[in-house]
Amino acid sequence: MVHITEKKIIIDELVQKAHHPEAGALVIFSGEARNLHDGKSVTMLEYEAQVEMAEKSIEDILELARNRWPLKIAMAVHRIGKVEISEPAVVVVTAAAHRKEAYEANQFIIDQIKEHAPIWKKESFADGNSKWQ
């Protein structure tokens, strides 16, 4: 699976691939472009990645999660390039027999991606400035 994409993430398409007959719980996290940062109006986000390393990093994180929880499905996709307000920048989908492990694994995966995957966000503000976070 490709974990880094320049294309708009279509959540429904991911969910279609995440249904599993042995999974009674499916959890979706969508990290979306927000129009406010520290009280400043944000007009757009832009993401950059070291693509090859980010792909491997996310695959390693998913593998860690699969080893820690009995997951039927674990997927994560992060967008790079320009992301408009309210569009998904990163989506994590987990499915398991029961909701507890699906929720826990989903949170673990997004936390690990944010901390470790070599991906960076640039915010463009309404005042014309922009800043790498």
Place this chain on the structure above:
Amino acid sequence: MEINVRTYAALKDHFTDSFRLNVSQDSTIDDMKKKLKQIKPSSADLLEKCRFAINQEFAACAARLTSGDTIDILPPSSGG
């Protein structure tokens, strides 16, 4: 010897995104970091927070460089 350096995100406020750098034989990641700080003192604080990769494998500060290596300098992640 010459190595290839690639920078990302906020580091591009200090360096171009890809450049060649001359370093002495047996240089380490740490030696390269010192050299970059001399070239661009304004990058020093950020460089201290970065991770480094040699040919796309994360590398410690003591790792030795080889001629032709590609070094990715990775600022703290801010994805999501």
